[in-house]
Amino acid sequence: MSKHVHTEKCSAMLGDLSEYIDGSLHAEICAQIEEHMKTCDNCRVVVNTLRKTVELYEHCSDDVELPGEVKERLFAKLELKDFLIKADTSK
Amino acid sequence: MSEKEDSGFLVALQSGDRQAFAKLVEDTSTQIYRTARQILGDEQDAEDVLQETYMKALKALPTFEGRSSISTWLHRIAVNEALMMIRKRKTPMVSVDDNMPFDSDEESSGMEIVDFCCLPEKELLTSESRQFMDQAIQRLPETLKTVFVLRDLEGLSIQETVDVMQITENNVKTRLLRARLRLRQELAGYYAEKVEKEKSK
Numbered sequence: 346m347s348k349h350v351h352t353e354k355c356s357a358m359l360g361d362l363s364e365y366i367d368g369s370l371h372a373e374i375c376a377q378i379e380e381h382m383k384t385c386d387n388c389r390v391v392v393n394t395l396r397k398t399v400e401l402y403e404h405c406s407d408d409v410e411l412p413g414e415v416k417e418r419l420f421a422k423l424e425l426k427d428f429l430i431k432a433d434t435s436k
Numbered sequence: 437m438s439e440k441e442d443s444g445f446l447v448a449l450q451s452g453d454r455q456a457f458a459k460l461v462e463d464t465s466t467q468i469y470r471t472a473r474q475i476l477g478d479e480q481d482a483e484d485v486l487q488e489t490y491m492k493a494l495k496a497l498p499t500f501e502g503r504s505s506i507s508t509w510l511h512r513i514a515v516n517e518a519l520m521m522i523r524k525r526k527t528p529m530v531s532v533d534d535n536m537p538f539d540s541d542e543e544s545s546g547m548e549i550v551d552f553c554c555l556p557e558k559e560l561l562t563s564e565s566r567q568f569m570d571q572a573i574q575r576l577p578e579t580l581k582t583v584f585v586l587r588d589l590e591g592l593s594i595q596e597t598v599d600v601m602q603i604t605e606n607n608v609k610t611r612l613l614r615a616r617l618r619l620r621q622e623l624a625g626y627y628a629e630k631v632e633k634e635k636s637k
């Protein structure tokens with residue numbers, strides 16, 4: 346496992362990476378980052394794994410559902426029981 | 437999240453229409469529960485925050501000014517409740533000043549270079565690794581965690597996150613970057629062994 350041997354250029358782009366992977370970074374700075382990644386394997390791995398990290402988390406967050414009994418207790422607490430739409434399929 | 441709220445619905449809500457309120461709870465409670473659950477890392481606490489959020493919302497609705505969407509507003513109540521709960525917990529939180537300017541030298545030192553992108557999806561998302569991902573979020577200081585949960589897990593925009601957190605856009609962006617880098621580092625450490633195995637195949 347190798348550690349990041351970073352140059353000034355690597356450090357300089359780190360602050361922009363979040364916006365880079367979100368696609369909200371100025372085109373000129375994007376081009377600089379892409380140029381740097383051509384010659385720096387470490388930064389390429391950092392960028393790719395950073396993007397992957399966000400993707401993995403996004404993917405997993407969809408799975409968290411509101412448990413049926415939690416929902417029932419919420420509606421009871423709010424005195425909304427009459428409006429509770431029961432899920433047809435009980436999970 | 438960004439659906440335009442029709443003013444009729446808002447008027448109904450604000451005038452105490454129970455059915456409208458039930459619809460609001462129906463439509464938003466999963467997101468609110470998820471947000472609280474991720475920030476607190478505990479289901480019971482998340483349920484308490486969930487109930488408290490809508491109790492408070494019910495009371496505050498007549499004064500809701502509509503400067504942000506209702507969903508953003510609910511997130512703000514929930515996040516405040518969750519943070520208050522964290523502060524009340526016995527264990528003192530490590531206080532980190534996360535509004536400090538981003539220091540790229542500090543952040544890049546000791547960075548793990550493990551290219552785990554190459555791992556097959558089923559290796560990346562085993563139930564064990566999902567558990568690790570959950571725990572990694574809980575290890576973030578709450579200032580970073582909250583921004584990460586809102587932006588990357590709940591899919592709020594930067595501006596919506598600004599509205600919920602009531603901090604500057606720059607602070608949101610810096611915290612988000614820090615949170616992402618820390619989680620990336622954690623995952624790189626976690627997947628390192630699997631990447632080695634995959635290579636030697």
Ligand SMILES: [Zn+2]
Pocket residue numbers: 351352354355381385387388
């Ligand atoms: Zn580099």
